Amino acid sequence: MSGKTLYDKIWDAHLVHEAEDGTCLLYIDRHLVHEVTSPQAFEGLRMTQRTVRAPDKTIAVPDHNVPTTTDRANGIENEESRIQVEALDRNARDFGIHYYPVSDVRQGIVHIVGPEQGWTLPGMTVVCGDSHTATHGAFGALAHGIGTSEVEHVLATQTLIQKKSKNMKVEITGRLAPGVTAKDITLSVIGHTGTAGGTGYVIEYCGEAIRALSMEGRMTVCNMAIEGGARAGLIAPDETTFAYVMGRPHAPKGAQWEAALAWWKTLRSDDDAHWDKVVTLRGEDIAPVVTWGTSPEDVLPITAAVPAPGDFAGGKVEAAKRSLDYMGLTPGTPLADVPIDTVFIGSCTNGRIEDLRAAAAILRGKKIKDGLRAMVVPGSGLVRAQAEEEGLAQVFIDAGFEWRMAGCSMCLAMNPDQLSPGERCAATSNRNFEGRQGKGGRTHLMSPAMAAAAAITGKLTDVRDLMRQQ
Amino acid sequence: MDKFTTLTGIAAPLPQINVDTDMIIPKQFLKTIQRSGLGRNLFDEMRYDNDGNEVLDFVLNRPAYREAQILVAGDNFGCGSSREHAPWALLDFGIRCVIAPSFADIFYNNCFKNGILPIALPQDQVDLVMRDAQRGANARQTVDLENQTITLSDGTAIPFEVDGFRRHCLMNGLDDIGLTLEKAPAIDAFERQAGQSRPWV
Ligand code: SF4
Numbered sequence: 001m002s003g004k005t006l007y008d009k010i011w012d013a014h015l016v017h018e019a020e021d022g023t024c025l026l027y028i029d030r031h032l033v034h035e036v037t038s039p040q041a042f043e044g045l046r047m048t049q050r051t052v053r054a055p056d057k058t059i060a061v062p063d064h065n066v067p068t069t070t071d072r073a074n075g076i077e078n079e080e081s082r083i084q085v086e087a088l089d090r091n092a093r094d095f096g097i098h099y100y101p102v103s104d105v106r107q108g109i110v111h112i113v114g115p116e117q118g119w120t121l122p123g124m125t126v127v128c129g130d131s132h133t134a135t136h137g138a139f140g141a142l143a144h145g146i147g148t149s150e151v152e153h154v155l156a157t158q159t160l161i162q163k164k165s166k167n168m169k170v171e172i173t174g175r176l177a178p179g180v181t182a183k184d185i186t187l188s189v190i191g192h193t194g195t196a197g198g199t200g201y202v203i204e205y206c207g208e209a210i211r212a213l214s215m216e217g218r219m220t221v222c223n224m225a226i227e228g229g230a231r232a233g234l235i236a237p238d239e240t241t242f243a244y245v246m247g248r249p250h251a252p253k254g255a256q257w258e259a260a261l262a263w264w265k266t267l268r269s270d271d272d273a274h275w276d277k278v279v280t281l282r283g284e285d286i287a288p289v290v291t292w293g294t295s296p297e298d299v300l301p302i303t304a305a306v307p308a309p310g311d312f313a314g315g316k317v318e319a320a321k322r323s324l325d326y327m328g329l330t331p332g333t334p335l336a337d338v339p340i341d342t343v344f345i346g347s348c349t350n351g352r353i354e355d356l357r358a359a360a361a362i363l364r365g366k367k368i369k370d371g372l373r374a375m376v377v378p379g380s381g382l383v384r385a386q387a388e389e390e391g392l393a394q395v396f397i398d399a400g401f402e403w404r405m406a407g408c409s410m411c412l413a414m415n416p417d418q419l420s421p422g423e424r425c426a427a428t429s430n431r432n433f434e435g436r437q438g439k440g441g442r443t444h445l446m447s448p449a450m451a452a453a454a455a456i457t458g459k460l461t462d463v464r465d466l467m468r469q470q
Numbered sequence: 471m472d473k474f475t476t477l478t479g480i481a482a483p484l485p486q487i488n489v490d491t492d493m494i495i496p497k498q499f500l501k502t503i504q505r506s507g508l509g510r511n512l513f514d515e516m517r518y519d520n521d522g523n524e525v526l527d528f529v530l531n532r533p534a535y536r537e538a539q540i541l542v543a544g545d546n547f548g549c550g551s552s553r554e555h556a557p558w559a560l561l562d563f564g565i566r567c568v569i570a571p572s573f574a575d576i577f578y579n580n581c582f583k584n585g586i587l588p589i590a591l592p593q594d595q596v597d598l599v600m601r602d603a604q605r606g607a608n609a610r611q612t613v614d615l616e617n618q619t620i621t622l623s624d625g626t627a628i629p630f631e632v633d634g635f636r637r638h639c640l641m642n643g644l645d646d647i648g649l650t651l652e653k654a655p656a657i658d659a660f661e662r663q664a665g666q667s668r669p670w671v
Contacts, residue, residue: 013668016660017653025653027660029671039503047506048471050647053657057671087503124671149646157650159657252670260670 003270005167006236007202010142010267014125016159026162029124030136031154033060033097034110035088036414037129041152042091051095053158058097059119062088063109064414066102068377068404073103081415095155108380108406111135111348115219116380118248122237122264127154132348132430134225137234138218139241140267142202144232165231166276168201169269172209174283179464181358182217183350183428183447185209185281186224187289191299193279198230201277204269205235209283215244216354223349224430227296236268290335290460291432291445293323298432302450302462306333326434327442328422335460338444342425343374343455344437345448346404347411350428351379353386355448360392362452362466368400369458375402375417377409399455413438426454471585473643477566478612479539481603482529489543490550491577495559508555509562530563534606540613542596542603543570547588548577557584567613569620571596582636583645587615589630598628615641 004012017025031054038060045051052058065081066072076082085102092099098119100107106117111132114120120136126143127133129151136143146160154160170189190197203225205218213221218235225233242261245251252260287301298320300307308331309320324331329338345351345359356378368374376396378384384406387393393403410417411429419425419441428451432443444460453461499511517528524531530538541560547570548556557580560568567587581588591599602609602622609623615637620628642648650657664671 017656025650025656027657027664040505043504043506048647084503121670123668153647153650156647157654157657158661159650161646161650256670260668263668 002274003272005269005273005275006140006204006234006267007142007165007167008273010123010125010140011164013123014142022163024162024164025159026125028127028154028158028160029057030114030119030126031058031158032110032114032119032126032128032130032133033058033088033151034064034128034130035062035084036064037148038091038151039084039087041129041148041155042087042095044152045095045155050156052097052155055096056098057158058095058155059099059114059117060088060092060097061100061107061110061113062102063107063406064408064412066107066405066407067415068407068409068417070405072405078416105381105385108378108383109348109351109408111219111223112351112379112383115139115215115244116248116382118245118251121245121251121260122241123267127160131226132223134230134233135219135223135348137222137225137232138215139245140234140237140264142232142234145226165202166200167274168198168203168230168277168279169275170203170205171207171278171280172205172283172286173207173280174209175212176209176283176286179288179449179467180286181288181447181449182213182220184286184289185283186221187291187296187299187445188281188286189279190224190228190296191289192281193228195227195295195297196229197279198225198228201230203228203230203233205233206269207280207283210235211238211240213240214354215240216352219352220349220355224296227430237264288447288450288463290450291443292327292329292335293320294326294432294434295319295323296430296432296445298323300335302335302460304335306331306335306338308332328424336462337459338424339459340424340426340444340454341373342419342423343368343372343401343451344377344410344425344427344429345375345401345451346377346379346409347427347429348379348408349430350448351377351383351406353383355428356383356387356392356396357390359448359452360395362449362463363399363401363455364395366399366456368455372400372455372458374400374455375404375410377404377417378406380406401455410437412436413441419443426451426460471583471643471645471648474566474585474587474615474640476612476614476616477539477587478610479566480535480537480607481540481542481569481599481609481611482535482538483600483603484529484541484543485600487544488546488549491548491553491556492550494548494556495553499555499559505555505558506562508559509564512559512563537564537607539564540567540569540603540611541565542600543568545571545593547573549574554580554583557581557586561586569596569599582640585640585643587613587632587640589613589620589632591628591630595628598622598626
């Protein structure tokens, strides 16, 4: 019998019941909740007179709808958004779950707040009514998104009905070159496997280049596992993980820390574990990349040119035609010649302190291109505070960026932060779908350093060119 | 989900075919953050005029039927959009059972998820039920899910068919969550064991 993968181990440790047809009941250690996908679930509990089974394991924070302007203490203007946030306020209070309201400095994007507060720990099962729950896999936790009826199911039972996925290994060997980041890894993997490449799998990312990443970088990689089609992405915990977790408000302390650590150290795939699919990329081969189309798999090195539909095969030919038309791009144009209107630095993919440091390092002492709109939306109030303390906020402000309050903001444009039709944006978020950042808006995904470089030149830019000048 | 065993109540006649989910709950009411509260807007466009006043001869506005718990309707009830808001609105109004010659598939499934019993009967039997319902508030009908019969106000019993598993779930008030809650002892045991092996969670 072959050994177990990390996914197998976490799965087995949370199995409550397995039916003959393979349907499993899985115990959920942490349930994260935000305002958009939860109202009907709480309403369902009320109607059936059920309670939240484990309020202590349930954490709520509003993020999708909240304004990110500094005057937001005055309330939310859009009525539907306001009602959703107020509903979460009330539900959190009524059901006694942990809550970080808009006014709390710890408020932020749910996937940034969870790890920051030590709610997310290695070996856990973590769910949220949000597809980017995969982020938490960076800790060696099994983490994925669920629908509203499942949110209600977890609230009521602290379990989820699941069938097991297959195991996929994505190995990034060697080292990254200067100017290449976690975002370039995760985009390159999706560019390589396609958005359906991970369908039916849970991905474990491994290899020297992954091990060398900080926790922030690992979260960026796992965050986009969903864009690669996978149910979840995870990375085995190691000293980097333990150092990040230690001392966080909800991390174990004292003897419990020691006990936890002992178990966490066993959380790695056995050498003889069976993999259903393996993908290997060389770290040295990864360049700073951008997306050119309207699917996260439309990834190219910044040194490349806009492709032509004929470069593709099958259904992708039509898709590429449509993408290029929507994006307003002409095949053959060097990507580094594409002018942009807007820069958005933020989201659960790249809204952490390390991301802001990377962007500020490029921007220090520089100005953004005249006429450009540029904003930084820190992933949480604590990230914002730390960036202010480190002087990063001033770097952004001096360069001409708007310095915003925490939230999802222009990642999905549910609040007033939106692109107008035709507006072209260099974004550090995770989805470049049509209309994602506003109707008719054009999104190019990239790393924070690349977004900062684009802000300076006013076009898509190879950050390495600017680094050479520095 | 509330259990459904037997139901004795007033049946409202709606002798109309192809009642679609847009009629049951128009799209402007889908922005809600709740499942409950939709009863007020059940059949909104048929029930209220442009000024928001009640249309007096719409069946649910008539004094005899304001407390109806059973709805008797024509062929192909619940067609159109898949919105679960339709059964939510019926339930919120107080309707627990819909009787018709046939139902749209998605609506039919959605009913069971929400504790509503949809009963499909041959047209001539629906006609019997409809005529009884038209007699007003004194015409109370009894729907007995265990014995699978509808008893009209004059004592006439009409048998009906329903899938065994769905009947079991409805009679025991079991939705997915209800089914999982049947495994509560296993969840309790898991929590006890995990509380010892991973007390920090
Ligand atoms: S930042 Fe974007 S991707 Fe992340 S949770 Fe918010 S909306 Fe979703």
